[in-house]
Amino acid sequence: MRAIAPAMRQRHLRLILSAGLVSLTGDWILRAGLAYYVYALTGSTLASALMLLASFVPQIVLGSLAGVFVDQWDLRRTMVTANVLLALGLLPLLAVHRPGQMLIVYVVTAWEGCAQQFFTPSQQSLLPRLVDDEHLVTANALNSQNSDLSRLIGSALGGAAAAAGGIDLLALLDAASFLASAALIAAIPTAARAERTPSAHPELKARVGQLRTDWADGMRLSLHEHVLRVMVVFLLVTSVGEGIMSTLFAPFVRSVLHASAETYGLIVGAQAIGGIGGGLLAASIGNRLPATRAMGWAAIAFGLIDLALFLYPLQVGAAWPAIVLMILVGFPGALLVTFMMTLLQRHTTDSHRGRVFGALGAAEGIAIVAGTCAAGFLGQSLGIVPVLAAQGGGYLLAGLLVVVLLRHDSAGHTAPEHRTHESAVGH
Template sequence: MIEALRVRDFRLLWTARAVATFGTGLLIVAVPAHVYAVTGSVLATGVTLAFEYLPALVLGPFAGVVADRWDRRRLMVATDLLHVLAVCVALAARTPETIWLIYLAVLGQGSAAVLFRPAAQAHTRAAVGDGPALTSANTLNAVTTGVVALAAPPAGGLVFALLGIEAVVGAAVGASLVSAACIARMSVRVRERGLPQRVLADLRDGLGHLRRTAVARGLLVANGVYLLANSALTALLVPFGVTRLGGSLQVGYLLSALGLGYLIGAPISRWVAGRFGVRTAVAAGQVLVAAAFALMFNAGSLPVALVAAVLLGVPGVSVLVAVQTWLQRNTPEELLGRVSAAFLTVEAAVTLAGALAGPALSEFSGLPVALNTACAVTLLSALITFWLVPRRAAAVELT
């Protein structure tokens, strides 16, 4: 991971992504909590969560077109500033009659995030090249995103409980401004191709590349199934910790152990991505993730569950790094934004589906059945990887 940090532009991009992700993560718990505090309505709170996913589902593919047409550095700065404006709107929602402003704010900040992510992923290759530093950069990004995603939501909830929504919004605004300042200092630019004159044609070009590229197509499907199961399991983590391990404190321990697994898995994932072909690296990681989930959710004691959580983080990072690095190395520069956006759109769709399906299955058939079904689907994703991804898919070169 240190290798990529030697590149100035990547240091700035990595800092921007980490800070922006943390700022956005602060809102995940705090905004729905604010909605519930204002309205007292579970339905209104649920609508807020639905609005969080809507931009990714609607704008995802178009975000890739924009990322491939505009200078990605300018695009990321613009989206950071849009994020600032959007979250500030939330401060005006003080009564049930004005709660619609929260929905508007969530749509705005979600749209900004959707435009930011494919541009940032595509620009990583421009910052570090496609040599050994690319794997290092993706490893660092994966670990940082994983750890921040675990830490930011509870931190936002704590700040909201102690200081109110104003403090959370202020922190999120500050994070976006820091991110914009870092990106503005980057020197690497991607040649602008102008506004798309034929948006649907540009979308077809990106989808056409996925159809023609068996590895990318297979990874898109297999990764979608894998993330579907992961989302369901994540949604069931709190009920599992409370009912089987003793309470919310134990859930916090599990999340800490998972973060430790991400850190341990960082150097391992870099070696795995370079040593094995993408099919082997991804499928093996998915099998190990399924096994770790099964061990954790069938554990009879907290220590066993904690060991399983650590073991889960290691292959979890490897899967992310192998998929992302292969795509960046093997996708033409002019299509990289659209291909990244396709993966991110599928990720948003299956994350929403899994977050709904896991609890629904638990209500219908019980928590143990739901947990083990999701573990089985995780294992199924490995079989799909072996089936759809060609055996001769190249390994990610480190030299």
């Protein structure tokens, strides 16, 4: 715990973590409640897949390009603006009350996905600027704690909100969380803001050409730097599984476990309990662990527990083992997120971080869409359980790849040099 206190003394870090906790809690309220609400309203795994597809297509189309803009814009202002747009974009959900209005849900989720492409790389780029490298693992672990705490609170509230107030209450709660997050980010001290270099190309044609160059630069760096290349493969494999999981987990709880919306919220939120323990461990001793090895073995453990989660209903028909297994999987899940984010941040420079995260986000989005489409169709033909089991197998495979391919890496403990444009993409 001694590693946590020095990091948390920094006011700007406390503000960005608080903003993330508020916003993510609202996201989980909407995510958990809406996934169950849509499936209950339509009874179709394909409808669930289409909703998720609408949210991830913007990640493919805009992900890498948004990262280029993030490298040029003020990070704090970008995050505040994105939060406001995210809040406003939820309001059309107040009109959805029957299956024939699902198009509104798809349009809203697409809009939210577009705005999120500018917020996420901004946050990921700003965090390493707020702390020294010696505190970076701790800061990422605390950020991971946000994900777990928000999941624990938001998932339970999302199930209850879906049952009590339907989609109206879900949308209003999430919108309020975005506005609160924007206010907290706006309070980050001016000194913590990232400086932006004014463009040297005022003409539109020159600016477009520079954007194209910067976009290609981020793509090349992601594929030429060894650790980043392995991260791309890892994200492709695991994100297919995340697309499957996001599409079929609500149908799994409703149709396989025969549980209610409230129970679904509890099961989804249970992962955060283990995640809190894993995040605290990473925050306390993360700098003493080899990041690549810790990430790989965490992914392997994650896959094994997921396989147990999806296969146990073949023998036991109760919902309580799902809650227990979700608690257990949260522990390696928190370690995995912490060390993966630390590796990505340490192997990119400040000037290229936004576009690299954007490129990786686009790759992740492509894989999630592939998994979502596959789950929507295969869930109907092969069944929910066999398709979900592939998700656990994917994490096993991806974890083994990290352990083997990065076994000679120094664990990313040394931050990258501030390289020139040529050396950054040619490594």
